[in-house]
Amino acid sequence: MDDGSKKALLSYDHGISSEPLIGDTLGNYFEKIVAERQHADALVSVQQNIRYSYIQLLERINLCASGFLRLGIERGDRVGIWSTNNAEWIVTQLAAAKVGAILVNINPGYRTSELEYVLGQSGVKLLVVIPKHRTSNYLEMLEELAPTFFVAGDKSPCDKLPNLQNIIVIGAHGKLPGRLLSFDQVTAMGSELEASALKEREKQLQFDDPVNIQYTSGTTGLPKGVTLSHHNLLNNGLLAARAMNLGPDSRFCVPMPFYHCGGMISSALATISVGGAVVIPSPFYDDTAVLTAVQQEQCTHLSGVPTMFIGELHHPEFDSFDVTSLQGGFMAGAPCPVQLMRDVANRMKMQQIVILYGLTEASPLMTATTCNDSLEIRATTVGRVIPGIELKIVDAQTGEVVPRGVQGEICSRGHGVMLGYWNNPQATAEAIDKSGWLHSGDLGVMNADGFINITGRKKDMIIRGGENIYPREIEEVLHEHKGIAQAQVFGVPDARLGEEVSAWIMVKQGEALTPDEVREWLKERVAYFKVPKYVKLVSEFPMTVTGKCQKFVMRDMMAKELGLEASMPTA
Structure with missing residues (x-):
């Protein structure tokens, strides 16, 4: 292809x-x-x-699956995991x-209100949980939401979580309270x-059935449940494996959290899809544990x-x-x-x-560099569209495909596109257009x-160390504080994490508030990574003539x- 032909191309491509x-299905x-x-x-x-060898892992999985059947888990029921x-x-x-259930991934950093929303919105029937994590006592938080589970002999339903029927505790030692x-x-x-009971259930399943819900924050302030199928996960995991040249002899160290696509699909499932070994270095990221593993x-x-x-x-x-055994892997989640x-x-x-790029709604992979690309390409781009996926870049205003070399919104279509947002058809229609294109917002x-x-x-959206954070979600919590009149949240550059959360706050007349008090108050209400590192008390916000806050001015x-x-991105 000559240079003239290349210049005439539109920003559309598909992976072959x-x-x-x-x-x-995943099980088959x-x-x-x-x-x-x-x-x-x-x-x-x-x-x-x-x-665990593969046969030992299968035995363990089958025992757990059969246990779920005995607890009354039906096809399509939601099983949450908070761990x-x-x-x-x-x-x-x-x-x-x-067993045909839908796994609901729950962020270990959630506070009580966030947990209540996710469990309620998805209708989790059975919850698998660890007792605690860092400073968060999960069982105490659950007792606040579902007190009847912790009382011996009390089998009454929980008012706040009426769908919840069982709580299963990982690593429990000694007698557990109530009906846990x-x-x-x-x-x-x-x-x-x-x-035979498990085999009979498996025969009923289809690869297009939903199998996973992952919550991603929305601009409305409420998390949205991205619903993914067996087909979504299995093919995306295998294509991630192909991008990294994984094979049966691969031993993949996974420090990324399983509740995220990067850990669950692009690392663990990718490795399992080719018969390799998944290595978990520690419960949460620890650099010493990673290097030791x-x-x-x-x-x-x-x-x-x-x-x-x-x-x-x-x-x-x-x-x-x-570390001489290392050959490759991937980096993702932030520039x-x-x-x-x-x-x-x-x-x-x-x-x-390699570099992998995508979003939860795309299962998550949309593009990838490969081991065959030069290091310069792998360091400066997110690669090309993966097999089986179409990708186009469109003008954000007109929706028309732009010429190559012109900036626009990235859209994808194909096997990776989610089934939709759980019980949220309006948000689904806003994300996936009538032609089946998923609009990334990037x-x-x-x-x-x-x-x-x-x-x-x-x-x-703020990307802090790979965590996607939507300002409005934090702003809505801040606006519940009796001393706060208005709040604006935005990202500022950070050399280590990519971005940090910053908040400008207008205090109500007659109220006294310090930045430290704001942070301490938020720590009890949002996940730790959403708590602003920088809090500034101001008397006004920079505004447009039409009264809209100018966050880019605040950021600058x-x-x-x-x-x-010096860390600010250039045009």
């Missing part, structure tokens, strides 16, 4: 492959992998000292899939059920957001760890500095590291060779005040 898509496909990889390592949880990374997370995910069950009790219940388990691949790789590279004892990409490739020996440019550069975001002013201008 000689490999067909998989038309199967997993059993095919088990048949090929019976005694190979499937799952290693380092800090739990757990090691950090552990072996039980993977077991629960695949057990829920085998331990994870081991559930698997023991499963051993008492005939295997890589050395101890001779991991070949590693994933993370840029912040994680920075932490590993800057570890004071980095040079004492043997990747070019120098960081080079350091990861060279110092961490990850010469085959701005980007497609070059003549089809590589994509992300240039910005249509909305004000705050960056200048904090001495962050």
Whole structure:
């Protein structure tokens, strides 16, 4: 193709492959992998000292799935999991899939009000939970929402969560209060059920059935439940594996949280889809644990957001760890500095590291660089559209496809597009147009060779260390404070996390408030990563002549005040 032909191209592309898509359920496909990889390592949880071969993992999954059947889980019921990374997370995910349930991923950082909304909106029937995480006592929070579960002999429904019927506790020691069950009790219940019952349930399932709900914050302030099918997850995971050249001998260290697509699909499921070994270094990210797991388990691949790789590279004892087994992996979730990409490739020996781009609503992968792309391409673009997906870049005002080299909104269509937002047809219609195109809200440019550069975001979303944060959600909580008249939340640059949360607040007349008091008040009401690092009390906001707040002006002013201008993105 000559240069003239390239310049005439529109920003449309589709991924091609000689490999067909998989038309199967997660449970059926997993059993095919088990048949090929019976005694190979499937799952290693380092800090739990757990090691399952594929046949052992299948046995554990089947016991859990049978336990779910005995607890009355029907096809289409929602099974929630509120937990950090552990072996039980993977077991629960695949057990829920085998019985036709829909796994609801719950962010471990949620506070009580956020938990109540997600459990209620999705109608979770059975909840799998760890007892606590960091400073959050999950069981105390659940007792506040569902007190009858903690009273012996009280089988009355919960007023706040009428659909909830069972709470299962991972790693429980000793007698649990009320009608709570331990994870081991559930698997023991499963051993008492005939295997034919589970097989009969699996025969009823279709690969287009919903199998997962992941909540992503919305500009309305309320999280939206992205609903994904077996087909969505399985094909997206396998295509992530292909981008990274994963195979049966791959040993993938996964520090990314399973409640996110990056950990659950692009890391763990990608590895399982090719019969490799998933290695869990720790319940939550810890740079020492990651480096220890890589050395101890001779991991070949590693994933993370840029912040994680920075932490590993800057570890004071980095040079004492043997990371020579590493070959590749992926970086995603935030813009990747070019120098960081080079350091990861060279110092961490990850010469085959790739960049993955997408969003939860796309299962999540839309584009990827590959191991065959040059390091420069992998460091400066998010790659090309993956097989089986169409991608176009459109003018945000007219909806017309723009010429290559022109910025517009990134849209995708194909096997990755979600089924919709759970019980939210209006939001679904706003995200997926009548022609089936998913509108990402991200701005980007497609070059003549089809590589994509992300240039910005249509909305004000903040990406802090890979966490997507929508300002309005925090603003609505702040507006509940009796001393706050108005609040505006926005992102400011941060060299380590990509962005930090900042808030400008107007205090009501006659009220006294300090930035520290605002932060402390918020800590009890929103996840820790949503609490603004910077809080400024102001008497007014910069406004347009029509009365709209100018967040970009606030962002620029705050960056200048904090001495962050050098980190500001350029046009």
